Amino acid sequence: MAKIQLEHITKKFGELTAVDDVSLEVSDGEFVALLGPSGCGKTTTLRLIAGLEVPNAGRIFIGDREVTGLPPRERDIAMVFQDYALYPHMTLLDNIGYPLKVRGVSKSDMVARVSDVATELQIGDLLERRPGQVSGGQQQRASVARALVHQAQVFLFDEPLSNLDAKLRLEARAFLKHLQQEVGVTAVYVTHDQAEAMALADRIAVMNHGHVMQLGHPLDVYRRPANTFVAAFIGSPPMNLLPCEVDIQAGKILFEGDRALDISGYRERWGGALKNGRDITLGVRPENISISATEIPGSIPSRVYVVQPLGGEWLVVTQVGAELVSVRLFQDEAPELAEHVWLKLDLDRTFLYDKNGDLLQ
């Protein structure tokens, strides 16, 4: 069993708390992405799992063993770094086979095993070359090959695709996911690219300032963000977030400029947690809004600001008071819009967040 467990892990660097009381469980064979902006603690968390950093508090388990005090070599992990860490003075064969060489495996066995893995990763005929003589994508695969040859229980990835250009990145993404599913190894993957995390992970841990802001299946995180940070971070274009006030009795949500949204039919949905509230944020994704030329129930008046063609869809940006709201329209012809339109929100996919940014149930 190669599950990973982090219990109340804290890591400080001097005054700075990089990881703040994080607890996380990764099941055997699961692919978990640690996602967040720079400085959010995701890389530190990964390095804590690897044993390259030692936590100030908390415990770490890999499999059923506690590994908290153990150095990396004793944790049965393999790691792929952002810069691939391929030694320029060694051939790819020696690079990929290094874990075996360190273990004292015989040269012929090493060559056999490396050839197998390399062939699977389609770099089998490049083994005599040096890292500087192959392309970025091939270097990346060599780095993964080395991790595979290592045959560890857990694979750790530190932004392995960041150094590839966009097209290669998409190819490599698909390839990595396929590989992980085939080999069935437990993986923890750090990235700042939310699309990448959505595409690859079984579960995503969105992190900010050393905390896990939300942990869940990509679709859950996407469809039901637990707080405004996650709401704004996931999705491209991101979720619209509008400051508003709630008047429960009147069944209305009030926006700036006295625009009101009638929610009388939805009082029960938000009933419990919702009292009259100020400093509320309303969140709704651009694809969950439709535009109407006339006023209809459950819509807000707004002014069209700009219409942008995106190829397969249109992005209409409107103004509600001082806020800009984006709406995605899936149609081929250019939308014909008057200056004033009404935005109909899909209230099933609309969320309210309190002044701390947390979801109101």
Next chain:
Amino acid sequence: MRDYESTFSKVILVLFSMACMAFFALPLLWLLTAPFNPMTTLAVELPDEPSLDNFRTVFKNEFAIRALFRNNLIIAGGAMLTVAAVATLASYGLSRTRIAGRDILVYVLMLFSSVVGGTAAMVPLFLLAYHLKLIDTHVGVVLVMTGGLLPAAIFMMRDFVDSIPRSYEEAALVCGAGPLRIFRDIAFPLVRPGVAVVAIWAFVNAWGAFLIPVVMLRSPNNMPASVALYSFYSEAGTPVHTLVSAYAFLYAVPVLILYLLVNWKFGFRFFGGIKS
């Protein structure tokens, strides 16, 4: 310490560090205690009654004090100013004008100075100074030292000068300023840290120099502290340890202070940048 290493390796590191510290510090230990001990011997002993008597006696020795406080300052200060000035001008000129093979020039210069370095160069330099009537003058010493230090100084300044974006000067050119004015008003202020580095390096080198002064100076009045100190402890008979140690201490202290200053401001990168 790297977090994830075993206690064993940490212990080894501590032991190794202590061995290194002992290696580098032990020979100097005596110099820390002897000057303050009026009854010092060659042994390292903490004085029963630490006092500054030794220093007082040193200050009464005219020859020693003149050597240290006048001659050393003249020579080291002179070398510092000359080297800093000439090197800054030269590397500025090299950097900002169309001179073919500029980099090669600097490397050839460094090549030359390492070939014609040390004792080998002293022979003709002595004769040169002799013919120019520069023997036994401080000017002569400063000039010869400058010649030796210049190539390395230019090499060091190069990086600093190159890092000033040309746009500053080009803007000034458009405003109608001449080269000297541009150098004075724009380039020099920007390159001051580099000048400081080179100046301090030249000063420390000149302050400690022995060979050039001992070859080029004749009269005791003109000798810097290095030669004076050498004569104190190498003359026939037993040197007076109380005085010589105090004198050596005084002589070494300015360098120590400069080091602490530089390290506080620049860190070890300063020293790493000095090659050859």
Next chain:
Amino acid sequence: MEKRPGVFSGKVGLAFLTPALFFVAIFLILPFFWIFYLSFTNRTLTGITAANPEFVGLENYRRLFDLDQWMRYGQFGNALKITFQFVIGSALLGQAVVGLTVAWAFYRRKGLLREVVFTLAVLAWIIPEVVVAFAWSAFLDVDRGTFNAILSAVGLGKPDWLFDYPLLTIIIFNTWRGSAFSILLFSSALETIPPSYVETADVVGASAWRKFRDIIFPLMRGHILTDLILITLWTFNVFTPFLLTGGGPTYRTELVSIYTYRTAFKFFEFGRGGAIAVVMMLINFTLAIGYLMTLRRQKAAS
């Protein structure tokens, strides 16, 4: 370096360069040629040969390399032999090894230990040479010096270092004096290695020795070579041991630099001194060319 057009004209540049050119011409280039000229004369400071030096052809060189005599104490061959041992012992085996060991030990570590060790090494390097020599002569004093005090405390007696083991003494002295340079040079070379290289090796399970042998050393080969050449060049020309031993006892530590000094400035035989200087310059030249070539190769490789 990009080749960008200059800001000023060539003439202006030349003006800025003039003071430097003046110094270089007079104090570097002129002596260079003068040494050659001198070596073919019998010039001295006083006497007939001072006013009227004669051209003696290769006589000076012949006397330097007089194979019957030259290995005798006080002769050139002896000086060469001693210098050779000195350079190997104090530069190659001494400073380079100490430099590499200390740099590797403190690789990627920060903290007090590192600061203290580095500081002490640098102090040993920059304190004026006369002070250092004086401190060492006290340190090595037979009866009361610190070193012998420690040795006798552990039962190893009190050897007379400067008399019985002079060459060994100056080798260790010079290693002590110059290691800081190698320490700093190797430290900055190590810093160019990306941390992920070493961390990967840690994850894979390589021991410290393995890491050094398989990864660190190969990546540093160029720097090691550069350092070796530089410190050889420097050590070959160093004069400081004179302040400790004066070249003795009985010429047993007379390095070529000291031999030159003695010939030219004790006996004022400038012709002969010139010949020695020429030989020194030739050796320096070879080393300097070697240095430039390794630099070029390093640049091409990166």
